[in-house]
Amino acid sequence: MTPDSSLLLHWYDRHRRTLPWRAAPGQQADPYHVWLSEIMLQQTVVQTVIPYYQRFLARFPTVDALAEAPQEEVLQLWAGLGYYARARNLHACAQAVHKLGAFPDTVGGLQTLPGIGAYTSRAIAAIAFNVPTVPVDGNVERITARLNAVEDPLPAARPLLTRLASHLNDDPAAQARPSDFAQALFDLGASLCSPRSPSCLTCPWRDCCIANARNMAEILPARQKKKARPTRHAILFRVIDPEGHVLLRSRPPEGLLGGTDELPGTPWSEEKNTPSPAELMETAISRHAPMQAQWDDCGEVKHIFSHFTLLVRVYGCTLPRKSNYPIGPEHGRFRPLKDAILSSVMKKCLLVGKHHRPAID
Numbered sequence: 001m002t003p004d005s006s007l008l009l010h011w012y013d014r015h016r017r018t019l020p021w022r023a024a025p026g027q028q029a030d031p032y033h034v035w036l037s038e039i040m041l042q043q044t045v046v047q048t049v050i051p052y053y054q055r056f057l058a059r060f061p062t063v064d065a066l067a068e069a070p071q072e073e074v075l076q077l078w079a080g081l082g083y084y085a086r087a088r089n090l091h092a093c094a095q096a097v098h099k100l101g102a103f104p105d106t107v108g109g110l111q112t113l114p115g116i117g118a119y120t121s122r123a124i125a126a127i128a129f130n131v132p133t134v135p136v137d138g139n140v141e142r143i144t145a146r147l148n149a150v151e152d153p154l155p156a157a158r159p160l161l162t163r164l165a166s167h168l169n170d171d172p173a174a175q176a177r178p179s180d181f182a183q184a185l186f187d188l189g190a191s192l193c194s195p196r197s198p199s200c201l202t203c204p205w206r207d208c209c210i211a212n213a214r215n216m217a218e219i220l221p222a223r224q225k226k227k228a229r230p231t232r233h234a235i236l237f238r239v240i241d242p243e244g245h246v247l248l249r250s251r252p253p254e255g256l257l258g259g260t261d262e263l264p265g266t267p268w269s270e271e272k273n274t275p276s277p278a279e280l281m282e283t284a285i286s287r288h289a290p291m292q293a294q295w296d297d298c299g300e301v302k303h304i305f306s307h308f309t310l311l312v313r314v315y316g317c318t319l320p321r322k323s324n325y326p327i328g329p330e331h332g333r334f335r336p337l338k339d340a341i342l343s344s345v346m347k348k349c350l351l352v353g354k355h356h357r358p359a360i361d
Contacts, residue, residue, distance in 0.1 A: 002167055003147060003208045005174035005181060011204040012184035015191070019046070020053060022183065029179060031103040031128040032063045038120050039090050043083055043306070046190070052081050066091065067098035075259050076341045084258050084343070089115025105129040126182035132175050135182055136165045139189025144168070145221035146193065149210035153222040161221070193217075231309045235284040236265035236349055238298060238316035238356055239291075241334045242323075246350065246358050247290060248340055249332030256305070261340045263349055264290050264331040268310060277313070284315075290331035293317045298353030303345040314349050316356030 013025070021037035023029040036056060040049045056077060060066035066074070071091050078087035092114040097103055103124070104110050110121035118136075125131035134140065141158070144150070144165040150157055168174070174181040192199040200212045211217040239247035248261040266280070266288045285295070295315040303310045319325060337360055342350070350358055 002170045003205045005169060005171050007204040008184050008188065009173055009177060009180060012180060012187060015187065016183070017187050017190070020050060020057075023179075029128045031105075031124060033057070034124050034128040035063075035093075035103065035116075035120075036090075038123050039086055039093075039115060040081065042086060042120075044081060048081070052078070063094050063097050063103075067094040071259070072341065076339075079260065079341050080344050080347065082344065084260060085254075086115065088253075088259065103128070105131070107131060107133055123182065126178045128179070130178045132169055132178040133182075134165050134168050134185070136162050137186070137189075139193070140165050140168075140185050142195065142221055143185060143189050143193050143205075146198070146211035146217045147205065147209050149214060149216065149220065151220070151222055153224045156224070157221065229304070229307065229309055230270060231311060232268040232270055233280065233311050233313075234266050234268045235280060235288070235313045235315065236263040237284075237288075237290055237295070238263055238314055238350065238358075239293075239327075239334075240316070240318040240356050240358055242319060242321045243334075244358055245334040245336050246340075247327065247332050248335050249330070257343045257345075259341065260343045260346065261332075261335070262343075262346050263314070264288070265312075281313070281315075290327050291325040293325065296353075296355050298355060298357075301345065301348045301352050303348060310345065312345070312349055314352050316353070318356045 016022075016025075019037075021033040037049065037053055040053055056066075059077060060069060069091070071088065074091045075084065075087050078084065078090075081087075093116065096113050104112070105125070106129075107121045107125045110116050110124055111118070116124070120135075122133045122135035123137075126133050126135055136144075141154070141161045144161045145157070148164055150161060150164070152160065168185070169178070169181055188203070188205075192203045196218070198217050200206050200209070200217055203209065203212070206212050209217065211220050237247070241247075247264060249264050251257050251260050251262055253259045266284050289295070295317055298314040298316045301312040301314060303312070337350070337358055342360075347360060350360060
């Protein structure tokens with residue numbers, strides 16, 4: 001059974017969230033604003049995204065301005081938001097749109113652009129171009145699983161939930177307001193139909209929700225048990241020159257934290273192959289230290305990525321004036337931090353401890 005979308009839209013008209021990328025009631029959404037927000041919101045919560053979105057829009061008010069910017073500047077502005085492939089794809093997509101002259105206004109056309117897949121293409125098409133399609137994100141999966149009491153666990157249930165969700169907009173009210181309907185689904189999932197302790201009593205679709213009738217909304221959607229997150233270890237070296245600049249090297253442009261700057265040090269090794277702390281430090285000093293120096297233990301940083309936990313031990317030193325330490329190019333070069341592209345984990349490594357700590361704006 002397709003739920004009555006007029007009930008959801010009536011609720012949305014009264015309770016819609018005010019978001020910086022969202023058009024005012026009755027106004028058409030800007031495709032650039034919608035696209036920029038959707039890319040930033042992948043794997044990232046709204047409150048984290050808002051200041052990044054506002055800074056990006058202030059610096060790049062149009063997709064053409066973003067397309068014409070150097071990629072390094074885009075990455076620098078993105079730094080700290082994570083999943084850096086998104087930033088590289090963002091820049092490539094802006095350049096593609098700049099060549100086309102405008103964003104495509106169909107799901108298929110949008111999917112030809114870098115970094116835009118099934119969900120993002122439908123979100124932009126629905127919100128910015130009023131295409132009657134249902135973008136299926138985690139919120140919509142959860143709503144659909146509860147409406148239909150789908151007990152199969154994620155991620156195996158994803159194809160079924162996508163098929164069921166595609167019929168949520170079958171009735172005339174949803175077809176008449178595709179942009180509002182898509183955003184109403186997002187708001188319902190972000191507020192009432194939340195992952196924990198859903199507010200079923202005030203939900204506009206409570207009467208047609210099978211999970212609510214069976215008193216099982218809170219346990220859906222079911223999820224397969226996650227594997228234990230592995231741990232990786234590293235030792236990094238924080239070297240400050242007399243001007244307060246930091247020795248930094250660039251990570252490869254592709255892969256994890258691609259294109260960002262990092263402190264030199266050891267590779268990130270898996271726990272099962274990690275030697276003892278003393279052996280790891282000895283290996284770090286002999287093979288990976290940028291120079292022979294008196295190193296101070298600055299402390300440990302723990303950073304959780306989506307698929308592993310990283311434990312970093314940071315050792316530091318501050319070079320005296322007129323020092324003549326030979327530092328190979330493989331360890332990077334001294335740079336002011338204002339010019340660096342710093343990930344969240346590198347910011348932690350720069351700030352840990354009390355000694356040899358640079359100032360970060």
